[in-house]
Amino acid sequence: MKRELEARPLVVAFLGLCAGLASGFCWWNFLFALLLVPVLGRSRQLVTLAVAVSLGWVLRPAPMPEVRVPGGHFVGRATVLTVPATTRYGLSAVVDTKGKRYRLYLPADSSANRGDVLDLDADIVPLPDRSVNQHLEVAALRPTSPVRTVSQGFVGWKWGLALRRSFLAFVGRHTSTVATGLVEALCLNVTAELGDRVYEHLRNTGTIHIVSASGLHVAIVAAFMALGLFLLPIPRWMQISLLGVALFLYAAAAGFHAPMMRGVLMVLVASLAYLVRREPDGLSAVSLAGIINLLVEKEAVGTLGFQLSYLAVAALLMFGHSERVRSQDTLVRTVGVRAQFLARSSLVASLATAPLLAYTFGQVPLASVLANLLVVPVLPLVVVASISAWSMAPLSLAVAVGVIKTVIEPLTGWVLAVVETMGSWSWSILHVPPFSPYWLVLVYGLAAALYAPRMRPAD
Numbered sequence: 001m002k003r004e005l006e007a008r009p010l011v012v013a014f015l016g017l018c019a020g021l022a023s024g025f026c027w028w029n030f031l032f033a034l035l036l037v038p039v040l041g042r043s044r045q046l047v048t049l050a051v052a053v054s055l056g057w058v059l060r061p062a063p064m065p066e067v068r069v070p071g072g073h074f075v076g077r078a079t080v081l082t083v084p085a086t087t088r089y090g091l092s093a094v095v096d097t098k099g100k101r102y103r104l105y106l107p108a109d110s111s112a113n114r115g116d117v118l119d120l121d122a123d124i125v126p127l128p129d130r131s132v133n134q135h136l137e138v139a140a141l142r143p144t145s146p147v148r149t150v151s152q153g154f155v156g157w158k159w160g161l162a163l164r165r166s167f168l169a170f171v172g173r174h175t176s177t178v179a180t181g182l183v184e185a186l187c188l189n190v191t192a193e194l195g196d197r198v199y200e201h202l203r204n205t206g207t208i209h210i211v212s213a214s215g216l217h218v219a220i221v222a223a224f225m226a227l228g229l230f231l232l233p234i235p236r237w238m239q240i241s242l243l244g245v246a247l248f249l250y251a252a253a254a255g256f257h258a259p260m261m262r263g264v265l266m267v268l269v270a271s272l273a274y275l276v277r278r279e280p281d282g283l284s285a286v287s288l289a290g291i292i293n294l295l296v297e298k299e300a301v302g303t304l305g306f307q308l309s310y311l312a313v314a315a316l317l318m319f320g321h322s323e324r325v326r327s328q329d330t331l332v333r334t335v336g337v338r339a340q341f342l343a344r345s346s347l348v349a350s351l352a353t354a355p356l357l358a359y360t361f362g363q364v365p366l367a368s369v370l371a372n373l374l375v376v377p378v379l380p381l382v383v384v385a386s387i388s389a390w391s392m393a394p395l396s397l398a399v400a401v402g403v404i405k406t407v408i409e410p411l412t413g414w415v416l417a418v419v420e421t422m423g424s425w426s427w428s429i430l431h432v433p434p435f436s437p438y439w440l441v442l443v444y445g446l447a448a449a450l451y452a453p454r455m456r457p458a459d
Contacts, residue, residue, distance in 0.1 A: 012045045013052040014287035017294055020056015021301040029302065032441045061136075061299045072124040074141055077150060078104070080116045083157055083256045086168065088192045094137060095120075103127060103140040106147065113161055114256070115153015121145045136299055160252020164188055167253070170390045174401050179412045185211035186379060186412070187386050188254045198416065201423025206350055206368025210379050210415075214309060218263030220380045221250050224387070240271045258293055258300045259309035265289035266313075282317040286310065304360055308353050311444075315352030318451045320345045339373075346372040355443045358432040367428040374418045378411050385411075 015033045022029035078095035084106060085092045091106040095118070102124070106112055122141040152158075168190060171183050181193035191199060191211055202208045209216065225246050229239045247267060251260040269285040290310055293300060300306040320341075350368040358364050365371075385407045393400040422428055 009045060009048050010284045010287040010291070012048045014290045016049045016052025017056045017291055018301055020053040020058075021060050021294060021298055023053075023057055024060030026302055029307075031438070032444060056294075059295075059298050061302070071126065071139070074102075074120060074122050074124050076120065078102070078118050078120055078141075080104070080112055080114050080118065080153070083114045083160065083252060084110070084112065085255055086164065086190045086192055095141070101137045103137045105140060105142050110147065111158070112147060112149060113153060113157040115157060117150040119148040119150055136302075156248060157252055157256075160249050160256070163249060164190070164253040167386075167390050170393055170400075171386070174389075174404055176409055178416070179409045182211075182412045182416060183382065183386055183408060186382050186415075187217075189217075189257070198419065201419045204365055204367075204423040204428045205371035205419050206365030207371050207375055207419055210375060212257075212259070212305075214257075214259035215263030215266065215313060216376075216379070217254065217383060218247060218251065218260055218267060220383050221387070222247055222267045223380075224384050240268070243271060244268050258297070258303065258306040261293050261296070262286065262289045262309055262313070265292055283314065286313050286317065304356070307356060311352050311356065312349045315348050316345055318448075320348045342376065343369065343373055346376070352447075355440050359435065359437055359440055362432050362434065364430045364432060365428060366430050367422045367425065371418060371422050375415050378415055382408060382411050382415075 019030050019033035022033060074097075076097060078097035080093050080095050081101070082094045086108075087105075089105070090108040091110055091112075093104050093106065093112065093114075095102050095104045097120075104112075104118075104120075104122075112118055120141060120143060122143040124139050125142055127137060127140050167188060168184055171180055171187075175183055181191075181195060181198070184190040184192070185194045189212060194211065199208075199211075202211060222243065225243055226239075229242055229246075232239060244264075247264045251264050254260055266285045266289050269288055293306070346369045350365075350372075354364045385403055389400040389403040389408065392403075
């Protein structure tokens with residue numbers, strides 16, 4: 001006898017919560033989530049679906065503001081909602097005050113962080129035309145006097161920012177000018193020194209995700225840390241606890257965006273399944289991560305980062321599986337299986353996100369599969385080598401610099417060469433005319449209908 005691999009209740013609850021939250025401002029998202037329930041869930045779980053939709057409807061965020069605040073002056077208190085991002089000119093964070101969200105610009109040495117309550121005296125200025133309004137901000141705030149902290153949030157956010165500053169200082173001192181921006185972006189999602197041209201080429205080649213710290217980065221760091229932690233002579237639960245703390249600090253240093261939260265939660269769910277000797281279930285794990293993500297930040301359901309992240313991972317779990325490597329396989333076959341898996345994963349993720357990218361940006365990267373095949377295998381090497389070099393610098397700066405010069409800089413040079421070459425090809429981008437978002441409901445619904453749950457032997 002066999003039974004379906006995926007457990008359904010968490011999937012149904014996640015889709016129902018998405019639908020309920022989206023009912024407040026985006027009806028195509030509402031229909032999209034409900035449409036997937038018969039495909040990924042079970043129709044008899046109507047109680048779970050009804051409870052999830054009702055909870056989402058109760059918690060639904062206010063509609064996205066249609067008009068941005070043109071200007072003025074702000075005096076009062078604001079709560080920091082996000083981990084500050086490092087920009088060319090300092091720090092940038094999203095704050096909430098009196099029901100409105102603003103993008104707050106701070107000096108590079110500011111100690112303000114997520115959860116802090118600040119006293120502000122600031123000018124209200126329009127957001128840059130090219131900015132991505134992912135957190136529903138209505139304008140930007142530029143302080144005209146020193147910012148005073150009324151109360152502080154969780155100390156872990158401070159530790160994460162301190163780690164980021166230490167890593168950026170190390171990279172800035174010891175890497176070449178060409179490599180610095182890319183290393184910072186690949187490891188910690190800091191794109192301040194990346195340059196508009198490189199950023200555009202990454203987008204044109206569909207490889208922008210390698211500089212947007214996500215679940216892939218979390219998986220790389222988790223695997224690297226687990227190699228050391230799981231060798232320690234301590235109980236398994238303590239190993240997993242230490243891994244969770246380490247991943248939280250990494251995610252906090254990298255901005256703690258929705259994709260990173262998903263990645264950390266999925267790693268911990270898989271680790272807990274390992275702890276109790278149960279086989280981890282991918283769709284249930286990503287659904288549980290999504291539920292927690294939305295309960296922490298309900299507005300995320302309408303943001304592009306959240307949607308792309310969960311779409312790509314769900315598609316990979318549904319259609320991205322391949323042959324397993326066996327211990328008796330030859331090196332040639334092992335490499336072939338790994339290459340096939342990478343190619344399939346790149347194709348699946350590209351196809352899954354293409355409709356949403358076409359609707360949002362009016363373009364689809366055509367060279368993404370080939371570009372990802374050439375640069376994604378390099379990403380783990382750069383991330384692990386960079387973190388290792390930074391970690392060993394206090395013990396042996398010469399060895400750390402040696403790793404930079406012999407491993408990191410050549411690999412980042414390869415990534416730049418690939419994206420700049422392929423990103424400049426005239427056919428690398430397909431431009432798409434504007435279309436109704438309800439086409440997305442149809443396209444994704446038909447795609448999900450192709451899903452056939454994998455089977456495994458019953459216990």
